[in-house]
Amino acid sequence: MDTTDRKLRTILAEVLGLKPAQVAEFTADTGLFGDLPELDSMAVAGLLTEMEDRLGIVIDEDEIDGDIFETYGSLLAFTRTKQADA
Amino acid sequence: MNPASYFCPLPGGAAASEYALTFDRSRQHRVLIAPALFDEGHKLRRFTIEVMRRLDGAGIDCILPDLPGLNESEQDLSLIEPEDWRMALEAAARHFGATHLLALRGGGLMLPDTLGGWHYAPVNGASLLKTMLRARILAAREAGREESIDMLIEQGRTLGLELAGYALSSEMLRQLGELTPTKRLTISQIEHSTLGGGALWLRAEPDEDAAQADALAAIVAIGIAA
Numbered sequence: 613m614d615t616t617d618r619k620l621r622t623i624l625a626e627v628l629g630l631k632p633a634q635v636a637e638f639t640a641d642t643g644l645f646g647d648l649p650e651l652d653s654m655a656v657a658g659l660l661t662e663m664e665d666r667l668g669i670v671i672d673e674d675e676i677d678g679d680i681f682e683t684y685g686s687l688l689a690f691t692r693t694k695q696a697d698a
Numbered sequence: 699m700n701p702a703s704y705f706c707p708l709p710g711g712a713a714a715s716e717y718a719l720t721f722d723r724s725r726q727h728r729v730l731i732a733p734a735l736f737d738e739g740h741k742l743r744r745f746t747i748e749v750m751r752r753l754d755g756a757g758i759d760c761i762l763p764d765l766p767g768l769n770e771s772e773q774d775l776s777l778i779e780p781e782d783w784r785m786a787l788e789a790a791a792r793h794f795g796a797t798h799l800l801a802l803r804g805g806g807l808m809l810p811d812t813l814g815g816w817h818y819a820p821v822n823g824a825s826l827l828k829t830m831l832r833a834r835i836l837a838a839r840e841a842g843r844e845e846s847i848d849m850l851i852e853q854g855r856t857l858g859l860e861l862a863g864y865a866l867s868s869e870m871l872r873q874l875g876e877l878t879p880t881k882r883l884t885i886s887q888i889e890h891s892t893l894g895g896g897a898l899w900l901r902a903e904p905d906e907d908a909a910q911a912d913a914l915a916a917i918v919a920i921g922i923a924a
Contacts, residue, residue, distance in 0.1 A: 626896030629905055654737055654862055655902040657832035662900060673835050673847060
């Protein structure tokens with residue numbers, strides 16, 4: 613697990629209120645927002661701001677669609693792409 | 699824990715009674731809480747009260763006032779500016795005879811200059827606004843409408859804007875975007891990482907965390923005793 617992976621899991625644990633041990637078990641196929649109805653637009657917006665602050669990326673609203681948040685793997689892949697752009 | 703109220707000055711020279719939650723036994727040390735703003739205020743309210751319970755247990759009075767336009771306040775938020783919140787906190791500090799301040803998140807953007815204290819998890823006004831703008835764009839998209847930050851800012855500049863259910867005036871948007879945490883020798887900033895654990899204002903649902911409340915109350919209680 614590299615730094616980006618670790619940081620992303622930490623942020624998700626905070627937003628979802630999960631224990632570190634639970635997010636440590638996330639795999640690329642773990643479903644995120646489709647499986648978690650309590651994640652409303654405000655929570656997603658907070659998550660994006662936190663990702664920008666802690667992962668050193670800038671996320672444009674146009675890039676955000678449901679696919680990014682479908683699984684942990686898709687969110688990590690999106691984050692890595694943004695870091696490569698930065 | 700008791701409900702109380704204070705007279706809060708309003709724009710245009712009027713005044714209104716605002717609600718405050720207090721642990722008040724007329725003790726020597728009295729902490730005025732500057733609550734987190736907007737949605738973060740709801741997410742952090744339980745945590746805030748847990749911190750107050752611990753301060754009460756440590757022999758310290760504390761007061762959590764409503765700011766005009768937020769929480770139970772009957773004032774129209776769309777007529778309020780951050781400067782009104784500063785005046786509200788000043789009025790509450792006078793009314794309750796506060797000796798110290800504890801600000802949470804955006805509550806530390808407009809502190810009265812008469813008191814010193816602590817600012818937990820400081821945040822810029824611009825970051826608060828950006829998160830709320832994003833939430834609005836995401837909600838609009840789910841409803842099949844496309845909005846952009848630039849478009850919303852342009853609209854807000856003349857007409858004001860409703861963000862995450864809060865009606866913000868053009869003046870509120872302008873001032874909030876420029877506010878940064880109060881920097882003063884008498885205000886100590888406490889980064890969230892000092893408390894450990896996840897940030898409660900990020901949670902999808904309001905929550906509390908006993909260890910974090912213990913840690914924040916301890917910093918304040920030890921600081922007051924010093």
